[in-house]
Amino acid sequence: QLQLVESGGGLVQPGGSLRLSCAASGFTLDYYAIGWFRQAPGKEREGVSCVRYSDSSTNYADSVQGRFTISRDNAKNTVYLQMNSLKSGDKAIYYCATGLPFSPCVLSPDRYDSWGQGTQVTVSS
16 A cells, blocks of 8 residues: 655754655655645645656755755655755645656646645744
8 A cells, every 4th residue: 555654844943954754655666756745724735846756857846946955765765855944934734745657746736646644844933
């Protein structure tokens, strides 16, 4: 059974850093694009970043470009999201997700159908 489990969220001061992990089980990441999404209270879920299955090419939302870095370790079957220079606007529940094998790396939530349970990120002084 395909499963994704996020971890690494927490409370951090503005300007701080966190690294989120998305551990996959029940399938191998080698053939899947993985996306990171977030949802703040009262807002729609939005795409943050994704990494492609084949060449690990990446995509970022404009709001996090230059501050967040996505990476994958296929040997550990895990995808990471390094978040630096965090702002109050980054506060949200962060989810990782995947879709069908060989799917493209896109930031549209409706292109993904398997989701983790989410991890809370709070940025506050």
